[in-house]
Amino acid sequence: MPQSFSKPAPASVAIALNAVLAAVENESPKVLCVKSEDGRLGLPYGPFNPALHRTFEIGLRDWVEQQAHVSLGYIEQLYTFGDKGREAPAAALKGGAADDRVVSVGYLALAPEAARVNAEEAGWRDWYEFFPWEDWRNGPPAILEDEILPALGKWTSARDESARRARVGLAFGLEDAGWEEERALDRYELMYEAGLVVEAARDRGARGSPLTAKTGESMISDHRRILATAIGRLRGKLKYRPIIFELMPPLFTLLALQRTVEAIVGFRLHKQNFRRSVAQSGLVVRTKGSAVQETGGRPAALFRVNREALKDRAAKGLAIPRMKRASDSGGPAAAKQG
């Protein structure tokens, strides 16, 4: 028989609603951050108050609007985190007893452009500032080889050797599956466990090691974890739902679309094959207009989303034809890199 809820819980639970609002600007993926009094970064968030809000989504929209004066379009629930000890700094904000728990419900929101915000209270940050190892657009991130993998190697041999080795290999693509971009959360969690990020030290009441200074910017509470969840979810979902268009303006070139996908997934695509798959998908319609490149070159045709196709076809999302070697399809930076 299900236990009833009539016994009042000995300790109370507060629910925090957290938003990862993402947009791509200048070929870089941005996330909206708010600053706390002491200048630390976090996601827009606030408590869920059932008396005020009929649903989580309504509450979330309210908070984001209040804190960043931005109204949300597409949103999707990510995950609910309830483990003890990962919400340390939030504890200070609560009025309740020490054993009160804050449960974080994370949401992903997408916007076609980075809305203007008051820089005092909020700002858009490139999400790779928080996860430098996730950006492979210009080749394997140096910090991986140089710092992270060696540190994880040490952690691996410290205990549970084989189990840890398997986890690291899977998350960081050392096995034959290679780097799987959507495992962003696995990677962050592993680094947290191994004590390679500031939050890990903080939650244990310790100071970060020299390495943690290099492993990206930290966030308050468990917000970086939520951001990692968002990145992984978005990367995975691109492959089977056409949500990339939530990040595009009404008119765009195919290269802009490609750069947006690249910004999200963190690696370069094969240009011609990408266009082929986009064309075949029917998700996009050519318009009469065209756009000229600042750097010269043939003007690109402007496209718009095919709303019909989006609705009708429950379409499959775009193919993500990964680049192997470098070639003309490489990005601007990649080309110069060689």
Add this chain to the structure above:
Amino acid sequence: MPQSFSKPAPASVAIALNAVLAAVENESPKVLCVKSEDGRLGLPYGPFNPALHRTFEIGLRDWVEQQAHVSLGYIEQLYTFGDKGREAPAAALKGGAADDRVVSVGYLALAPEAARVNAEEAGWRDWYEFFPWEDWRNGPPAILEDEILPALGKWTSARDESARRARVGLAFGLEDAGWEEERALDRYELMYEAGLVVEAARDRGARGSPLTAKTGESMISDHRRILATAIGRLRGKLKYRPIIFELMPPLFTLLALQRTVEAIVGFRLHKQNFRRSVAQSGLVVRTKGSAVQETGGRPAALFRVNREALKDRAAKGLAIPRMKRASDSGGPAAAKQG
């Protein structure tokens, strides 16, 4: 600036942990249900008590163990539901004020076999008893054409014609994308909105219409919604992660594997192509043993999971080569049906 949590929330929030424990037996997908005092069905669940449980998962395992004497293996979080008005019957269980909200965190758990349980308190039910329209293994479910689609048609023309038509078409595969098995939740939610399931009437304090009697068994609270979420998630995930093996015993024939997949996705697969994809995936290893069919026929080889591949390759899951027309690959029933 993020609003602080220091103001006590005007109304309290309770968190319910709910488990969808699934197993496949006799080629039918089963879910573990518990009976409330009045005999109504529900999922194993209980309140999350932060003082007792460090994580949701620990709490969940405790509840399931207490209520059904089953210990969980593989588990995964599904979704957190917090909307008002969907947890009606649970309100009676709570001791708090009328405006207290119960937030449901749903989990999916998989087991290789349906554990023996005390029939007094719990039991395994075929999940298609709750969702008869989701089982296409023997062709399109009669209830769809006969009852559901006509009723949805009425609902569609009642208001917001075009928007509703689009939603119905998408969810029920009337557009060119066809039936997408993983949209189980969309379908249930649509039926709830249209008042075609008992829960919808119940939450509005009404009696169900004659139709709701035919649209599957109902569950307490929002449990049928959680089950729909689980079905959709599992169906989707099969395609990109090899979790199907969480439902298999240590040794199995390829046909058994196929029948298990079919039980989950709700339609028949092309036998030869299914085996080809399984063989190529390397997820499975042939053993020396073999199993004879009760009905006669060549004995099938017995396989076991290739644990190495599961770990190493972060493998892609199995291909789901859908059957179009009937042929020798059809199921036992399908064959007889013609």
Add this chain to the structure above:
DNA sequence: CCTATATATGCTCAAAATGAGCATTAAGGA
């Protein structure tokens, strides 16, 4: 106007993955 440079776009070709279905093999039963 002509040339070098920078992109956008078209197209080709081979390899791999899919979708269908025929043919053969190995048991049990009449």
Add this chain to the structure above:
DNA sequence: TCCTTAATGCTCATTTTGAGCATATATAGG
């Protein structure tokens, strides 16, 4: 031995990918 029932093996035509060459159309500088 012949028939029925499955398990397995294989073939063939399409599609879908992965790579990369070839053209077309701008801009910038002589």
